[in-house]
Amino acid sequence: MTYHNPPTTPRFSSTFDAYTLSEIRRAAATGIYDIRGGGAKRKIPHFDDLLFLGASMSRYPLEGYREKCGTNVVLGSRFAKKPVELKIPITIAGMSFGSLSAQAKEALGRGASIAGTSTTTGDGGMTPEERGQSKTLVYQYLPSRYGMNPDDLRKADCIEVVVGQGAKPGGGGMLLGQKISDRVAEMRNLPKGIDQRSACRHPDWTGPDDLEIKIMELREITDWEKPIYVKIGGARPYYDVALAVKAGADVVVVDGMQGGTAATQEVFIEHVGQPTLACIRPAVQALQDLGMHRKVQLVVSGGIRNGADVAKALALGADAVAIGTAALVALGDNDPALEPEYKKLNTTAGAYDDWHEGQDPAGITTQTPELAARLDPVRAGRRLANYLKVMTLEAQTIARAAGHNHVHNLEPEDLCALTIEAAAMARVPLAGTSWIPGQGGV
Amino acid sequence: MRTVDLARTSLRELNAELHRQTEGANETGFVVLNPRGGHAIAVGIDAPVDVQIKGSVGYYCAGMNKKASVTVHGSAGPGVAENMMSGRVVVMGDASQYAGATGRGGLLVIEGNASSRCGISMKGIDIVVRGNIGHMSAFMAQSGNLVVLGDAGDALGDSIYEARLFVRGKVKRLGADCIEKEMRAEHHEALAKLLEAAGIRGVASTEFRRYGSARKLYNFNIDNADAY
Numbered sequence: 001m002t003y004h005n006p007p008t009t010p011r012f013s014s015t016f017d018a019y020t021l022s023e024i025r026r027a028a029a030t031g032i033y034d035i036r037g038g039g040a041k042r043k044i045p046h047f048d049d050l051l052f053l054g055a056s057m058s059r060y061p062l063e064g065y066r067e068k069c070g071t072n073v074v075l076g077s078r079f080a081k082k083p084v085e086l087k088i089p090i091t092i093a094g095m096s097f098g099s100l101s102a103q104a105k106e107a108l109g110r111g112a113s114i115a116g117t118s119t120t121t122g123d124g125g126m127t128p129e130e131r132g133q134s135k136t137l138v139y140q141y142l143p144s145r146y147g148m149n150p151d152d153l154r155k156a157d158c159i160e161v162v163v164g165q166g167a168k169p170g171g172g173g174m175l176l177g178q179k180i181s182d183r184v185a186e187m188r189n190l191p192k193g194i195d196q197r198s199a200c201r202h203p204d205w206t207g208p209d210d211l212e213i214k215i216m217e218l219r220e221i222t223d224w225e226k227p228i229y230v231k232i233g234g235a236r237p238y239y240d241v242a243l244a245v246k247a248g249a250d251v252v253v254v255d256g257m258q259g260g261t262a263a264t265q266e267v268f269i270e271h272v273g274q275p276t277l278a279c280i281r282p283a284v285q286a287l288q289d290l291g292m293h294r295k296v297q298l299v300v301s302g303g304i305r306n307g308a309d310v311a312k313a314l315a316l317g318a319d320a321v322a323i324g325t326a327a328l329v330a331l332g333d334n335d336p337a338l339e340p341e342y343k344k345l346n347t348t349a350g351a352y353d354d355w356h357e358g359q360d361p362a363g364i365t366t367q368t369p370e371l372a373a374r375l376d377p378v379r380a381g382r383r384l385a386n387y388l389k390v391m392t393l394e395a396q397t398i399a400r401a402a403g404h405n406h407v408h409n410l411e412p413e414d415l416c417a418l419t420i421e422a423a424a425m426a427r428v429p430l431a432g433t434s435w436i437p438g439q440g441g442v
Numbered sequence: 443m444r445t446v447d448l449a450r451t452s453l454r455e456l457n458a459e460l461h462r463q464t465e466g467a468n469e470t471g472f473v474v475l476n477p478r479g480g481h482a483i484a485v486g487i488d489a490p491v492d493v494q495i496k497g498s499v500g501y502y503c504a505g506m507n508k509k510a511s512v513t514v515h516g517s518a519g520p521g522v523a524e525n526m527m528s529g530r531v532v533v534m535g536d537a538s539q540y541a542g543a544t545g546r547g548g549l550l551v552i553e554g555n556a557s558s559r560c561g562i563s564m565k566g567i568d569i570v571v572r573g574n575i576g577h578m579s580a581f582m583a584q585s586g587n588l589v590v591l592g593d594a595g596d597a598l599g600d601s602i603y604e605a606r607l608f609v610r611g612k613v614k615r616l617g618a619d620c621i622e623k624e625m626r627a628e629h630h631e632a633l634a635k636l637l638e639a640a641g642i643r644g645v646a647s648t649e650f651r652r653y654g655s656a657r658k659l660y661n662f663n664i665d666n667a668d669a670y
């Protein structure tokens with residue numbers, strides 16, 4: 001008797017999926033790990049897993065277009081003689097000149113200034129274009145100290161001591177040789193064309209006790225005028241925030257694992273750090289336990305995309321948010337109109353992340369003059385301002401619907417979660433229940 | 443000459459007064475009494491004033507100094523003259539870790555010894571140490587000169603870029619990508635000038651060896667992975 005053996009459908013492994021297989025082949029062919037820009041791409045619990053309840057019988061909403069809903073935020077009121085007041089609680093995160101073109105940095109400054117918010121320098125120093133076009137500019141103080149000098153420190157409105165970044169808590173930076181133009185090289189005191197590594201630790205302090213003295217020095221140099229932020233990656237948010245407060249920060253920036261980067265190892269981006277959603281409540285709790293919530297401001301970043309994300313971050317207790325990737329997209333990054341050029345780079349619009357290679361057809365993550373010249377800083381700045389305005393209107397829409405006359409009055413009680421994971425991380429009840437899983441530890 | 447006694451005047455008042463001095467100011471000489479190991483003394487000066495500190499200081503003395511001449515008549519804690527831009531800082535005693543870290547210009551002279559990470563990430567500063575220096579000195583040093591009359595500790599010049607290191611005594615071990623280099627006429631000349639500027643007499647440039655970057659780690663190459 002002969003058996004008929006019907007063919008089965010080819011079955012792909014979900015463990016060894018197509019991307020995993022291609023990565024094994026890539027590693028085998030090149031012998032080097034994958035470096036890319038952007039943030040974590042895998043799906044993890046995020047703001048989408050939360051919902052607002054909205055007003056009903058027990059709460060009444062505010063009239064959408066008539067009743068005021070404030071959005072302003074003051075940062076740096078703890079010690080600084082000159083705290084900054086922003087019109088909206090959405091700031092532009094630190095992105096280095098070097099990773100971004102001078103045009104892109106200028107556009108970020110222009111857009112932020114129109115919208116009434118701040119922008120931030122990055123690993124590579126302050127450019128005159130950026131300072132000139134930014135009403136409120138935060139100057140980053142990083143381990144590499146590239147471009148660091150007391151004149152720029154005094155020109156800044158705020159100082160941000162960078163301890164870590166969500167995309168790579170515990171990691172340093174990298175700018176590959178192809179992006180080191182004459183100007184970038186000069187600002188960093190290094191030869192042209194060589195890979196520039198940024199250290200992962202500061203050269204002249206380690207640990208929170210030293211940081212306290214470092215912050216004191218920075219305050220003395222700038223005559224106690226400027227708010228001092230401490231930026232940390234989402235590693236141990238409860239203790240890290242508590243230590244930043246102890247070290248004397250005016251503002252703490254917590255950047256979750258979805259946070260973008262200019263160039264980092266893929267393995268680092270995808271496997272180190274906690275999701276943004278999981279960082280906020282421990283950070284807020286640390287501030288509350290120290291009696292410092294709303295006295296030391298909390299800025300949250302990592303995967304913020306729209307007004308709903310802003311409203312959710314604020315409801316969980318943040319004072320403001322910062323955006324990186326979304327701001328670049330608003331300027332024109334990964335625009336489908338450039339698809340033929342992305343194809344030439346073996347990618348597609350929306351997935352382009354080889355920012356370290358400096359061939360960005362949108363002229364944003366490049367130092368090649370012809371490419372950078374494609375970005376018109378005035379137009380791109382306008383686009384960013386529009387986007388910031390939309391996000392603000394969206395956050396206000398939600399706040400009014402929840403009955404609040406200021407976005408800062410949003411609270412955890414306004415939220416429920418769609419999944420058990422999100423409920424546990426955000427410490428809000430699972431939808432349809434009063435269950436908040438995971439309570440009992442920090 | 444203005445005398446400021448830190449037993450009676452706050453650090454804030456001292457630094458604020460130093461910051462008020464501008465080019466051509468009347469008050470060009472300051473004596474600081476009772477520093478008592480305090481932190482951030484005489485930081486952020488931006489004028490050609492002379493500051494004599496009578497005692498030992500804590501962290502970051504003369505940090506980010508521009509144009510001023512600051513002398514510590516004692517020892518200095520971590521990060522003395524960190525990110526100095528120009529001017530001159532002299533420590534009569536010893537200096538703790540990270541002396542001259544990330545400095546961009548000017549001259550730092552340490553009459554005693556310097557601890558670990560001296561000249562870390564230096565970006566143009568000149569540092570002259572009469573005694574020894576500790577481990578990991580000149581780590582990722584980008585440019586400038588580090589001159590050591592005594593010995594250097596472990597892993598000198600690890601991941602060094604273009605800074606030049608001159609050591610008169612022994613080097614315990616060189617760090618990754620740091621090698622001994624030939625002393626050419628230009629180096630003898632530069633070194634002799636540095637010794638003179640630091641007020642060091644009776645020591646010849648011929649007594650030193652020069653170390654710098656092999657430049658093998660400048661662009662990533664998988665075959666060098668073991669060096670990282």
Ligand SMILES: Cc1cc2nc3c(=O)[nH]c(=O)nc-3n(C[C@H](O)[C@H](O)[C@H](O)COP(=O)(O)O)c2cc1C
Nearest residue numbers: 093094095096122123259260262302303323324325
């Ligand atoms: C192109 C690029 C460059 C960056 N450069 C820096 C930097 O120099 N310093 C820093 O602290 N963070 C840097 N970041 C991280 C951002 O400041 C911010 O933490 C992150 O982008 C926030 O997450 P998001 O991109 O999801 O909005 C960079 C991010 C990007 C996308």
